Amino acid sequence: MEHAEENSSTRVSRLRPPTQIASPGKGLSEISESENNARSKQVSRMPPPGSLKHKLGSSNYEPEPKRKTLAERAGEPRSVAAATPGPRTFVKATSLVGASGKPMHGRTQSYTSSISSSTRTPSVSSRNTSNGSFASSVGPAGRPATSYGSRSQTSMAFSQSTTTRPTLAMPKSRPTTSMENYSDDDEDIPSQGKRKAWDVRGRLEDVEAMYSRMKDTLAGTNLERSGLEEAVSIYKTRIAELEVLRTQISSENKTLESDLDAMRQKTNMLQERLLTTTTSLEDNIRTTRIVMDDMKREHRNEIDQLRRDNADEVERLLRLHREELRELERRAATEMEDRIRELQRRNDSKLEDERIRRLREVQELESRITTESQSLDLALQKKDREIQNMRGELEDVRGELDREQILKGNAQRDLSALKETFQMTGVESSSTIQSLESTVASLRARIHFLESGSKAQSDSFAEMESRLQDAVRSAEVSKQKLIKEESLRRILFNQVQELKGNIRVMCRVRPVFDTTEGDAAKLKFPDTEKESKELEILGKEEKSSLGNITRKTHSFTFDRVFGPESQNQEVFEEISQLVQSALDGYNVCIFCYGQTGSGKTHTMSSADGMIPRATHQIYETATNLKDKGWTYTMEGSFVEVYNEEIHDLLGSSKDFDKKKHEIRHDEQKKQTTVTGLKTVTLDSPNTVEMILKQAANNRSVAATKSNERSSRSHSVFILKLVGRNSTTNETSEGTLNLVDLAGSERLKSSGAEGDRMKETQNINKSLSCLGDVIGALGQGKEGAHIPYRNSKLTYLLQYSLGGNSKTLMFVMASPLEAHLSETLTSLKFATKVHNTHIGTAKKSTKVRERTSES
Numbered sequence: 001m002e003h004a005e006e007n008s009s010t011r012v013s014r015l016r017p018p019t020q021i022a023s024p025g026k027g028l029s030e031i032s033e034s035e036n037n038a039r040s041k042q043v044s045r046m047p048p049p050g051s052l053k054h055k056l057g058s059s060n061y062e063p064e065p066k067r068k069t070l071a072e073r074a075g076e077p078r079s080v081a082a083a084t085p086g087p088r089t090f091v092k093a094t095s096l097v098g099a100s101g102k103p104m105h106g107r108t109q110s111y112t113s114s115i116s117s118s119t120r121t122p123s124v125s126s127r128n129t130s131n132g133s134f135a136s137s138v139g140p141a142g143r144p145a146t147s148y149g150s151r152s153q154t155s156m157a158f159s160q161s162t163t164t165r166p167t168l169a170m171p172k173s174r175p176t177t178s179m180e181n182y183s184d185d186d187e188d189i190p191s192q193g194k195r196k197a198w199d200v201r202g203r204l205e206d207v208e209a210m211y212s213r214m215k216d217t218l219a220g221t222n223l224e225r226s227g228l229e230e231a232v233s234i235y236k237t238r239i240a241e242l243e244v245l246r247t248q249i250s251s252e253n254k255t256l257e258s259d260l261d262a263m264r265q266k267t268n269m270l271q272e273r274l275l276t277t278t279t280s281l282e283d284n285i286r287t288t289r290i291v292m293d294d295m296k297r298e299h300r301n302e303i304d305q306l307r308r309d310n311a312d313e314v315e316r317l318l319r320l321h322r323e324e325l326r327e328l329e330r331r332a333a334t335e336m337e338d339r340i341r342e343l344q345r346r347n348d349s350k351l352e353d354e355r356i357r358r359l360r361e362v363q364e365l366e367s368r369i370t371t372e373s374q375s376l377d378l379a380l381q382k383k384d385r386e387i388q389n390m391r392g393e394l395e396d397v398r399g400e401l402d403r404e405q406i407l408k409g410n411a412q413r414d415l416s417a418l419k420e421t422f423q424m425t426g427v428e429s430s431s432t433i434q435s436l437e438s439t440v441a442s443l444r445a446r447i448h449f450l451e452s453g454s455k456a457q458s459d460s461f462a463e464m465e466s467r468l469q470d471a472v473r474s475a476e477v478s479k480q481k482l483i484k485e486e487s488l489r490r491i492l493f494n495q496v497q498e499l500k501g502n503i504r505v506m507c508r509v510r511p512v513f514d515t516t517e518g519d520a521a522k523l524k525f526p527d528t529e530k531e532s533k534e535l536e537i538l539g540k541e542e543k544s545s546l547g548n549i550t551r552k553t554h555s556f557t558f559d560r561v562f563g564p565e566s567q568n569q570e571v572f573e574e575i576s577q578l579v580q581s582a583l584d585g586y587n588v589c590i591f592c593y594g595q596t597g598s599g600k601t602h603t604m605s606s607a608d609g610m611i612p613r614a615t616h617q618i619y620e621t622a623t624n625l626k627d628k629g630w631t632y633t634m635e636g637s638f639v640e641v642y643n644e645e646i647h648d649l650l651g652s653s654k655d656f657d658k659k660k661h662e663i664r665h666d667e668q669k670k671q672t673t674v675t676g677l678k679t680v681t682l683d684s685p686n687t688v689e690m691i692l693k694q695a696a697n698n699r700s701v702a703a704t705k706s707n708e709r710s711s712r713s714h715s716v717f718i719l720k721l722v723g724r725n726s727t728t729n730e731t732s733e734g735t736l737n738l739v740d741l742a743g744s745e746r747l748k749s750s751g752a753e754g755d756r757m758k759e760t761q762n763i764n765k766s767l768s769c770l771g772d773v774i775g776a777l778g779q780g781k782e783g784a785h786i787p788y789r790n791s792k793l794t795y796l797l798q799y800s801l802g803g804n805s806k807t808l809m810f811v812m813a814s815p816l817e818a819h820l821s822e823t824l825t826s827l828k829f830a831t832k833v834h835n836t837h838i839g840t841a842k843k844s845t846k847v848r849e850r851t852s853e854s
């Protein structure tokens, strides 16, 4: 098997073609027979290869009975020359395996073809050979073997079994071919090897017999060839099949590879999609959160709105109810009403008398306090002066005393020196002694005098000390008294303010600048000589149904009316007391209300307007109050309420639409804060100018976006004043709000559209909310709902409008005929506010209208 495998590569090409049979001879028949034998076996075993292997592989295989196998013949006792000495070719079994050397599938696997050309030594006695192998040597007997004998020969054998072959006897006379040896055993050619040379016939017969065997062999070879061809074709088919399989596998492989690529791409795509989905999911979550926040906010607003609506509804119902009650009361007691009116009038006059009396008392108290504090100041100054004088005297006396003591020391030293001199010289002169003694006496007298003077001086010094202590003590008492009186002044001052009313309304009419502005309206200030409280406006001409042209005169009364010639200085004098209240710890709110161009900004924020004046006053007062133990911190912020949004006028105008500011209330402290606002500490009077400039700049920058910003938004200057008295440990926290409201013109008359309409609607809404809040406060019911939340402006000013706070409204009026109806609307609104009583009772006024024919 080992050799068969080694030589498998040469197996087919070594088949000997029939033409190689050289010369006829004795060995020819042998070859023919053995070949025929072998081939017939092979042929019979060839197809089908599958069964063949099975048979060949089995040791029980029986060859055809009519022919003897080479093995049989080899086993016969007759001596046969196996081969000539020298190199000899052994046919070795070679398994016919697949071309690749691998075992064949199925039937082809079992078929083995043994083709060998290995050259071996002649010794065959000790080795095992294949039973089926045969050697062929063709050549004439008695001569050395032909090239057939010496060269490699092709033989075919089946290596199904191996047996030990008996030792072959070597010929004595001449080397014999194997053919000769075999021919003796051949039954078909009995004469073989015995024919005589002259027996041509016999030999011819032999040749013929040999020929016929050759023919058989040829036929066998053909069969073998066809078998081999068949095997080849099977291999080819198999190869083709394998090729197809390979193609299929490679195509499958390609498909799988492309599938793999596709899968990879798909995975990549899926990963990308996953990434995109994750990102979009995160975005969605973020957006959802924002939306949820918005919704929450909206929800909160809606709830607030609902609450407000409910409260308004309840209020409306209450109002209705009240009106109904009033109506009933009115019907039931018309007569009583007159009496009540009468009583009220009396009450009012009593109240007014009381107010005047209290005012007088307060004024007297104030003047007394002022006089007392002045006299105290004077006494203090006098005492200070006295102390100064005494200190000077004391210093002089001390200096003198020091000098005298030096003199005394000197004199005593002189005296003792003289005494020593006298004792040394021994000179005694009575006159000199007397004079000296008198000098000593006088000196002694002087010393005594000086000593007594020094005592008197130190007594006077002690007296002065005690007087000084008394003066300091009394100054301290006076200071304490002054501090107490300052506290009393605050209380009394607040009482005066309350008596004046916690909501005050003043009117200011601006001048007509030039004739291009249009005609001036007919305005009258009847009481200019007295208190300047009244304003009369002659209305427009109206045609009655009878054709008469009439004109109404509208009379308004306010706490003060400022005519066109009034200056900001005059206006400020009226409000300075309120500014003082803010320093005393009250919340103060000063509004400017009126149509565009009526002078609100001029009054409030111009260079000499209320804001700079108020801050200057606060700064001065705070500095003066330092003597009375008060230290103040002042922080200012400036905001704008535009379209119901809060903007920081001290911040950057770029942040106007980005930064959201929230209003927060501290219920306990009754204080309002706005988130994210820039606050400026007012540590010098000039800071306010800087604030006003920046606010104006920001508004003008914003104005380029939405036109005339100042008249379309409310501006609120918030000044927080926190004071602390280190002597009394008192604290005060007041807020001063100075508000420049947006133009109050009505939507109809302004003819606004789009964005402007929205602005106007928001302005109208916030102004009417302001009216509602003041109206609700005027009802004066404790715990009643005040609709602060209805607008940003009222919500911002919540703690500066109700309760203990003080409010002043300036209604600004245009002097022009063209603005008459707007002016009248503004003045009517102001009258409504004026009639509102917050905190203390206040005389009510009405708009009086008289019609006169023109």
Ligand SMILES: Nc1ncnc2c1ncn2[C@@H]1O[C@H](COP(=O)(O)OP(=O)(O)OP(=O)(O)O)[C@@H](O)[C@H]1O
Binding pocket: 509, 510, 511, 564, 566, 594, 595, 596, 597, 598, 599, 600, 601, 602, 603, 710, 711, 712, 741, 742, 743, 812
């Ligand atoms: N009492 C006054 N004396 C002199 N000038 C005045 C007076 N009132 C207003 N003015 C001037 O009139 C003009 C318009 O006034 P101002 O800007 O104050 O009106 P406004 O009511 O604030 O308008 P807006 O609502 O548009 O802000 C300004 O030039 C201002 O200086």
